[in-house]
Amino acid sequence: MDVLAGLPEATILRDFESLEPFLRDESHVRGVPPLAVVKPHGPKALRELVRRAKAEGFGLVPRGAGTGKAGGCVPTERTVIVDFSEWPGDLRVSPQDLCLSAPASAPLREVKAAAEAEGLFYPPDPNSWESCALGGTLATNAGGPNACKYGMTRHWVLSVDALLEDGELHTFGIHSVKANAGPSLGQLLIGSEGIFGFIVGATLRLTPLPREFATLLLPVKRWEDLLDLPGRLCGAGFLPSAFEFFDPAVLAELRAHGPEAARRLPGEALAILEFDDRGCTSEAFLEGLLDLLGPVADGLEIASDARQRQGIWAVRRMTSAFLKERHPGKVSEDIVVPRSRLREFFEGLDRLDFPSISYGHLGDGNLHVNLLAAGETEPARLERQLMDLFRLSISLGGALSGEHGIGLAKRDAFLALSDPGQIAALRAIKQALDSCGIFNPGKVI
Ligand SMILES: Cc1cc2nc3c(=O)[nH]c(=O)nc-3n(C[C@H](O)[C@H](O)[C@H](O)COP(=O)(O)OP(=O)(O)OC[C@H]3O[C@@H](n4cnc5c(N)ncnc54)[C@H](O)[C@@H]3O)c2cc1C
Secondary structure (H helix, E strand, C coil), X not given: CCCCCCCCCEEEECCHHHHHHHHECCXXXXXXXXXXXXXXXXXXXXXXXXXXXXXXCCEEEEECCCCCCCCCCCCCCCEEEEEHHHCCCCCEEECCCCEEEXXXXXXXXXXXXXXXXXXXXXXXXXXXXXXXXXXXXXXXXXXXXXXXXXXXXXXXXXEEEEECCCCCEEEEECCCCCCCCCCCHHHHHCCCCCCCCEEEEEEEECEECCCCCEEEEEEECCHHHHXXXXXXXXXXXXXCCEEEEXXXXXXXXXXXXXXXXXXXXXXXXXXXXXXXXXXXXXXXXXXXXXXXXXXXXXXXXXXXXXXXXXXXXXXXXXXXXXXXXXXXXXXXXXXXXXXHHHHHHHHHHHHCCCCCEEEEEHHHCEEEEEECCHHHCCHHHHHHHHHXXXXXXXXXXXXXXXXXXXXXCCHHHHHHHCCHHHHHHHHHHHHHHCCCCCECCCCCC
């Protein structure tokens, strides 16, 4: 029986070749062939999908641009992928309300550009910002380098438009920074990875666009010298808008095999530090910063213009894809620890029984620990290594994911390592919002 026959307002893909790209995202996880891929063009399609999924017992897997790194949008048994790329809607900026409304299908780069065109700023900047969709960033609560100053996606969402199990569209929240009429269901949907329903759009909070940037390359001779810096800077009132790093192994790979711009990168290890406060390029600000950094700042380079700044960021943004191309079997994790525990984390990592290399968001303690030999490691051994890594992060007051989420990739670890009370509460909420279990089955919990 064709469970999608006559589905209104939708493009439907069913042939093997069209379905193939939807079996994966940017994680190491692979899905099973879905029943079909549906690209809805309006609420009628979603309403009907929800009705048929409940009646016929199949699951609905929401998908944005498929750049996720946790296997959240890959199909599980007997599911239909609901791809939001053709969902309609316009981007609308309201400078008076300092907000922007957009459909889930909007590319994040267009959301950021629409804000900028009005002199406004939407800070969330996952390094995939040129390729991911707004809906995916809402569902994963994405956060990139700017998170160390501006927080993650959830801090910038005023209201969420969603279609839930009742098949109806609802708006949770209002277009104002102040709203306190009961617990926020909108915030519950942010970071829910598609397990509670479909997010079809949102209204986002904006702030005036920063106009002044101090972008610094900070090479160090002993890489451990970087580890106390995020805490020291924040403790002294310097809050970078980004603080990224490459450990010695990642830097060596970039220098040896990366693009031209990466081959000249200095140091044993390297940090990219950026400030965007008004006055951050003034002598007084930079002198204060240098005083605080002390001898660590010996090789400091400051980007002198926008082109140099873009060059530095281009290298940072290509690092994930570059490492994946060089080590296709690697597993990349995204654990997080409080910035004051970074040194303890790396001491603990040294004691663990496996080689790894790291880069990422040092400023907020969110570290991409890469196990390059994962592809050649016996699966049970790899699982033990990952569990040791997660336990180490959690023991230092951190978490097993700082930004990518749980999806399929970290589900078992999440269930094993979380407070049982938290899992029970999440399951109770899931049962209340999705009693038939149709939304993204098998993910997260
Ligand atoms: C090179 C690279 C760099 C990256 N850097 C970062 C980074 O710095 N920070 C970061 O946070 N992430 C990063 N990511 C991961 C990823 O890009 C983000 O998680 C992004 O938000 C996913 O968006 P997407 O549109 O591709 O979502 P998908 O991958 O399509 O989906 C992700 C999850 O959201 C759900 N979902 C998607 N759309 C909807 C919807 N409309 N309604 C309900 N649920 C939905 C899916 O079911 C899935 O669980 C990176 C990925 C790559 C490849």
